[in-house]
Amino acid sequence: MASTILSSNASACTHGFIKASCSDCNLKGLCLPIAMDIGDIDRVDKIIQRSRPLHAGDHLYRTGDVFRSIYAVRSGSIKTYLVDEDGIEQVTGFFLPGEVLGFDGIGTHSHGCNVLALETSSVCEIPFERLEELSLQIPTLQHHMFQLMSKQIESDHQMMLTLSKKNAEGRIATLLLSLSRRYARRNLSANAMRLPMSRMDMGNFLGLTIETVSRTLSRLHKEEVISVDGREIVLKNHERLDELCHQLQ
């Protein structure tokens, strides 16, 4: 509950999408380089388009849409997912405020996945051609773009390890700790949180059925490692969760 209040405060101050600017944004250390100087921040700020909020279930873009922009999440939460030829879906990531998405599709000029808001969310749209031009002029910005993409690749590789080697408990624990760390980075509680996604989305992302997700959360609750009430989660034993992360198969 506490975290809900905090996060709606946080979004309140970024929701004013007429006046908002990067230099005022409390997320700027996350999506832009910390070391970037104020003049350069303003140059980036000028190309960014702040649109009205997305509602839960709204698509930001879909597979095959022309690639024009990347996006920074300002408030809410976003999931990205693939749909293959047979309609099989794979959730490929969850994105929280301060995180940047949309790097798929630079290669082919059309987006390679679907992107959807899990709750009311707002994003900053960054037209990619203009960002490229600016990156030619601002070396730290070019470097920052490489960094963001590099981190995405590293985290995708960690996910491959999770999917390939861990059992159900390890996968759930890994996701919970990842969310916890990402909330903490924004000075929100590392322990109490409201999950932005359904059991279905968690299971899909982690390669598990919703029944297994549900059973695993119940077991962790019974063992007092976490406490679960619907989407409200409290992490009660980080050490134990860490151990579970390294559990195999």
Place this chain on the structure above:
Amino acid sequence: MASTILSSNASACTHGFIKASCSDCNLKGLCLPIAMDIGDIDRVDKIIQRSRPLHAGDHLYRTGDVFRSIYAVRSGSIKTYLVDEDGIEQVTGFFLPGEVLGFDGIGTHSHGCNVLALETSSVCEIPFERLEELSLQIPTLQHHMFQLMSKQIESDHQMMLTLSKKNAEGRIATLLLSLSRRYARRNLSANAMRLPMSRMDMGNFLGLTIETVSRTLSRLHKEEVISVDGREIVLKNHERLDELCHQLQ
């Protein structure tokens, strides 16, 4: 067998690591942008370091090494893998001639994975700081870098789908078709190939045990979808492999 000869010919003409240059290299359309003009290719060529070949089992770099360069494979084959705190390994990719690796570690300034030659291989080392400088001057080069990283991200996401949703046959079929397409791009046979990796590496990459890999290959052989003789593989029924790729769980 035929493919072995072809590929050793291909490496013969790139192995001359004293005179080799990007403009002579028959892989240049793969690792450098096709549209790049000759003068710019020469500027890239000047910063590239061509070192002596790696032998099977040699590491190109290891987790924690200072990040200085990215690498283009000229001949042979390379695997990248993570090792987590408990020593669990996860193979995160195989790289063939013309493919570029090493994008991990831009963010943290130290490499996030281990990289090892599966057979005698040679690589072009591209010092990253100088590449960044050049990218500021050559817009197509900057764009190409973004494209390469974007494609890496997209293929990692496909891998997440494979690991999360497909059964053993689907995973094997997906890997075989991926290798086949990548050989074909270099004008090698799309059907007959020699696998560069052991069953162990295949299994590790695909989240399967070597026993399951072996059994699955044997079954596909018996059903005449492929023919297997150790590491020599012939794809005999691409359509059936395609079907298997979409098989679930």
Place this chain on the structure above:
DNA sequence: CGCCCCATTGAGACGGCTCAACTTGCGTGG
């Protein structure tokens, strides 16, 4: 030859999936 590594094959165990029943919360409409 004997050793080691890699691969293959078989038998049994087990984790997560499938199917199914039930609960809970929420929005709609009588």
Place this chain on the structure above:
DNA sequence: CCACGCAAGTTGAGCCGTCTCAATGGGGCG
């Protein structure tokens, strides 16, 4: 206001695919 339907989540029982453990075969090399 309650009845109803619907979506999301929980829980149980049984099944199945892959893992584990173990034995065996073959190729390269000292």
